[in-house]
Structures are given as C-alpha cells and as structure tokens.
Amino acid sequence: MLGPGDIAPDFELPCASSGRASKLRLSDSRTDYMTLFFYPRDFSFICPTEVSGFNQALKSFADARCAVLGISIDDVDSHLKWAAELGGIDYPLLSDVDGQIARAYGVFDENEKVALRATFVMRKNRAIMHAVACPFNVGRSVADTLRVVQAITTGRMCPAEWKPGVEFGPQEQKF
Amino acid sequence: MAIDPSEKRRLFERLSNVREVVFGMQDGVLTTAGVLCGLSGAVSDRKQVVLAALASTAAGALSMGAGAYLGTHAETEILGAELEQARREATEQPYVIQESLLNQLGKEGLSREAAYRVVTLLSTSPSALINTAEEKVYGLASGLLSNPIADGVVMGVAFMIGALVPLLPYFFIQSGRQGLISALAATALVLFVVGYFEGWLAHRAQRWRAGIRFMAIAMSAAAAGYLIGLAISPLGAVAG
Numbered sequence: 001m002l003g004p005g006d007i008a009p010d011f012e013l014p015c016a017s018s019g020r021a022s023k024l025r026l027s028d029s030r031t032d033y034m035t036l037f038f039y040p041r042d043f044s045f046i047c048p049t050e051v052s053g054f055n056q057a058l059k060s061f062a063d064a065r066c067a068v069l070g071i072s073i074d075d076v077d078s079h080l081k082w083a084a085e086l087g088g089i090d091y092p093l094l095s096d097v098d099g100q101i102a103r104a105y106g107v108f109d110e111n112e113k114v115a116l117r118a119t120f121v122m123r124k125n126r127a128i129m130h131a132v133a134c135p136f137n138v139g140r141s142v143a144d145t146l147r148v149v150q151a152i153t154t155g156r157m158c159p160a161e162w163k164p165g166v167e168f169g170p171q172e173q174k175f
Numbered sequence: 176m177a178i179d180p181s182e183k184r185r186l187f188e189r190l191s192n193v194r195e196v197v198f199g200m201q202d203g204v205l206t207t208a209g210v211l212c213g214l215s216g217a218v219s220d221r222k223q224v225v226l227a228a229l230a231s232t233a234a235g236a237l238s239m240g241a242g243a244y245l246g247t248h249a250e251t252e253i254l255g256a257e258l259e260q261a262r263r264e265a266t267e268q269p270y271v272i273q274e275s276l277l278n279q280l281g282k283e284g285l286s287r288e289a290a291y292r293v294v295t296l297l298s299t300s301p302s303a304l305i306n307t308a309e310e311k312v313y314g315l316a317s318g319l320l321s322n323p324i325a326d327g328v329v330m331g332v333a334f335m336i337g338a339l340v341p342l343l344p345y346f347f348i349q350s351g352r353q354g355l356i357s358a359l360a361a362t363a364l365v366l367f368v369v370g371y372f373e374g375w376l377a378h379r380a381q382r383w384r385a386g387i388r389f390m391a392i393a394m395s396a397a398a399a400g401y402l403i404g405l406a407i408s409p410l411g412a413v414a415g
Binding site for chain 2: 043
C-alpha cells in the first residue's frame, strides 16, 4: 500500500459525476488537495454510510481546498444507479472495473476481488500526505478524514486529536 | 397435482427421521444376519445361534439408540450454540450480516443491485433477516435441530424390527441350514424393500435398481461375515 512520501499513480477513468457519466484524470485536478477513497462495492450496507458521509461533508472538504473522489470496481452504470439510490452524490465516483488502479495503490484484495476501504489524502502534485485502510466490515470516519485534511492544510504541528480551533504545537517545529 | 409448499415442509420434517429408520433397519437386518451367518459357520447348535443373535439384537438396539441419542444431542447442542451466536452477531452487527448475505446472494446468481434490494427488504424484519442469514450465510437452519430422544427411540426400534427379520425363521424352522437360508432370503427381501422405499422417497425412476443396489451392498457385508465365521471356527475348536 502506498503511503506518505509516495507519488500517487496518475490515471484516467470513467466516472459518475452529479448524475452523469464522464471521465476524470487525477492529474487534472484543480484543487490543492485530493481525498481519494477506495470502497469495495456499490449497493452494499457499509459503503453507503461512507459515500453519503463524504457527500454531506463535501462543503467542509471544499473549504479545505480538497476534492473528494470515490472509487470502486463497479461500472459507471452501477455508480449512477447507486448514487441515485443514495439521493444523489455530488463528487465523482470512479470506475476501476478491473481493479488496476487499486492494485497500483496496493489496496486490492486478490481474494475478494475488490478494493480495501483505503483512503489517500494527497497534494495536487499527487504527493501522498496520509494513507489509511480499514477491514471490509469497518466503515471509515469521514469526520476524521476531514480533520486530517484540515490539519494537513494548516502546514503546522498539529497535536493528537487536533481540530480547527485547537491550539497548534510550537511554531519552531513547523515542518 | 402440485404439493402445497407448507405440506411439503411438513413432509421434509417427517423425512428427517428417515435416516434413523433406514440406518437402524438396515443395521439391524445386517448385523443379525451377519451374526447368524457367522455363528452358523462356527456353531452347530441352533439354540446357541438364536440366543447369541437375540443378545446381539438387544445390545445392538440399545447401542444404536444410545448412539443416535448422543449424536443428535451433541449436534443439537453445537448447532444451537452456533445459531445463538449467529443471532447475537446479527443483532449487534447488522451491517456485517447484511454484507455477508448480499455476497452470498450474489454468488447464487443475483445481480448486485437485485441482491441489495432483497437484503434491504429482508432488513425491514430483523427475524426474516436473521433466519435467512442463518441458512444462506452460516448454512445453519433451526429446522435441522432434531429431538435426541425421538432419534434414539426411532433408531433403536428400527434396529430391533430389522433384527427380527432374519431371526424369525429360526423360531419356526428346526433345521439350522434351512433356517439360515430362510433368514438370508428374508434379509434379502427386506433389504430390497428398504432400498426400493429409499428410491421411492428420492423420486428415482429406477426404484428396482435402487432396491437391488441396496440389497447387493448389504448382502456382501453379510457374506463377508459368514466367511469370517468360517475362518475363525477352527479357533473356537482349539479354545473348546
């Protein structure tokens, strides 16, 4: 699995975005940061809490100058139906049908033939700042992903459990 | 006429004891026929043969009944505990059970979307979700839980009934040789009937073949018993 310090592989994939089928290239992103989260499948019972959760927090991510991208092995048609089922998703759901991108990021489970619940926060130049993966049965915390993004965007020393409004660490320890 | 599904379910529940009946009868017939054949090869006194066969029948019926009781009791306890754990998990972690059921339905041919909709509907009733998950995900079913006492009694009685078949001719026929031939004929007939009955239950087209197959396998065991009796008879002579 790729981690902080690695450069995330670029890709161009079909996607469902705001109810339409389109294509997206990672390196074309215009935001300073990107949160790319892999999830196992559309039409499941854990993934919707994450997919909807990211959608609900989309404005907060945008405020942190961060785009959100979801990716799974489902095709665009499935993504479109799934997004409609969830009441509409306003960020792109990418279609990595053969799992090649998940493999390139080191998060493809060859036994289950789906991606792990892995999240990557990266800069615009695709330098990975944060990477985390969960087992299939455990959903991620969107709030914690947002907290990490907000902490990264400060460029400051952020102590454990830091969140906006909490005091930073010493200025001289700025990295 | 198509059978009513609920009637079919009751039939399946009744058939759950067929295993005990077939196994018990077949074992009773064969064990006793084997004992009779073996003893006839080794002992010439007809009364001794009958007494030994009666003792074998009593011991066999008790042993088989106790074995069936203990086996079913252990199975019921283990299965019951597993079902209880599955229900607890389903209550505590419905997402896990829903995901597992979703994957299982997918493996059984439903599209991802269709499986999702089925599981969503099932999730509106916790008991429907849990009962379906028990069968589909864990391969467990509360219907498999048998009554150990009933299984034990059915097995023991079936064994005794089976054992009576080769024994009865010995009560009426004085000649040991004729008694043995009659016992073997009765045994063969009953084994054929049991095999035919099994074929009928399984809706097989060639029930005669099922009967003959059952009879042939079982009679081979009896023949082996007779040959072993012949083989060990010199040992009895030495001991005597």
